[in-house]
Amino acid sequence: MTxxxxxxxxxxxxxxxxxxxxxxxxxxQVPGADERQALAAKLGFSETVFVDDPERGVVDIWTPGTRLxxxxxxxxxxxxxxxxPELVTGAGPVGVRLDGEFSWIEARAEWVPPRTLRxxxxxxxxxxxxxxxxxxxxxxxxxEDEAAGRVRARAFPGRGDGVxxxxxxxxxxxxxxxxxGRALNITxxxxxxxxxxxxxxxxxEVGGRVRLER
Numbered sequence: 001m002t003x004x005x006x007x008x009x010x011x012x013x014x015x016x017x018x019x020x021x022x023x024x025x026x027x028x029q030v031p032g033a034d035e036r037q038a039l040a041a042k043l044g045f046s047e048t049v050f051v052d053d054p055e056r057g058v059v060d061i062w063t064p065g066t067r068l069x070x071x072x073x074x075x076x077x078x079x080x081x082x083x084x085p086e087l088v089t090g091a092g093p094v095g096v097r098l099d100g101e102f103s104w105i106e107a108r109a110e111w112v113p114p115r116t117l118r119x120x121x122x123x124x125x126x127x128x129x130x131x132x133x134x135x136x137x138x139x140x141x142x143x144e145d146e147a148a149g150r151v152r153a154r155a156f157p158g159r160g161d162g163v164x165x166x167x168x169x170x171x172x173x174x175x176x177x178x179x180x181g182r183a184l185n186i187t188x189x190x191x192x193x194x195x196x197x198x199x200x201x202x203x204x205e206v207g208g209r210v211r212l213e214r
Contacts, residue, residue, distance in 0.1 A: 002029050002039060004048070009077040010168035010192040010208035017191040018211060019168035021077040022048035027060065036062050046163045047074045057084040057096070065161035070094070070111040072170015072206050076103050080210040095203075104207035105170070106199060109178035112171040115139050117179060123152035134160040139172040144187070151176070153188045168192035170206045177204050 005025065008018030022043045027050035030036050040048040040062035047068065050060040059078055061068045068074075069090030079087055079096035080103035087094040087105070095106035120126050120142040129140055141153040153173070155166040166172075167189035177184050177196040186194040197205045 004043070005081065006045075006213040007077040007081065008211045008213050009073040009080075010170070010188070010194050011211050012191045012193050012209075015209070015211060017167065017189065017193075018209070019073050019166060019189070019192060020045050020213065021074055023078055023081060024048065024050045025054065025081075027052040033067070036060065037065075037067070040064055041161075044162060046157070046166050047071050049074045049078045051078065051082065053088075054082055054084075057082055057087040059087055059089060061089065063157075063159065063161060064163060065159055068113070070107060070171065072105070072107070072112075072172070072174055073166075073168055073208075075105045075107065076170055076206060076208055077210050079103055079105055081212075099207070101209055102195065102207045103210050104205050106203050106205050107171075107174060108202055109175055109204060110202075112175050113137070115172050115175055117141065117172070117176055126152050126154055129154060131164045132156055132158065134158045137172075139169065139176065141176060141186075149182055149184050151184050151186045153186050155188065165189065168194055168208070170194060170208075174204045174206050177206075178202075 011018035022045045041064040052058040091111035138156045144150040155169040183197040
């Protein structure tokens with residue numbers, strides 16, 4: 001069995017919740033694309049990261065059904081784990097910084113695959129949503145406190161790969177931040193927390209707490 005770590009990314013202030021992430025620190029143990037896809041499907045996390053060069057931060061990100069050039073919660077999590085200033089992803093270089101209890105990445109909205117950002121009138125309506133049919137990647141959101149930048153959100157990947165809802169989704173939060181043009185404090189899923197802030201020249205910072213689960 002391949003060795004891997006499990007992190008929880010975007011934990012709540014009390015350390016709970018967060019989205020689980022599988023990290024294979026020795027990517028050379030699983031060298032082929034078919035093997036990586038099979039392991040990601042077997043583990044069943046929304047994403048699994050294979051570290052190909054821990055010194056340079058070279059990483060390879062997979063869902064249970066496909067390879068991703070970039071994804072938010074994997075980069076926040078593996079950036080914390082490796083403690084490097086930069087990750088090298090298929091989309092481009094992702095800046096990393098650790099700031100007290102938070103791990104931050106800096107990335108670009110154009111790296112994110114298409115998502116439907118669907119606004120609802122209230123947080124209560126977002127919380128009451130049923131999982132929609134597969135076929136469309138939906139980020140459902142509503143203002144909890146617009147003046148304070150507080151958002152309630154849920155994410156439905158719609159890929160048909162067994163992951164019906166993402167507990168916390170950095171890439172979709174990045175897209176929403178880019179669209180709204182302001183810093184956000186997002187509560188997603190059952191209680192995960194995602195912080196974001198737009199930066200100059202089209203970059204967006206996304207941050208959260210990371211815990212080593214096992």
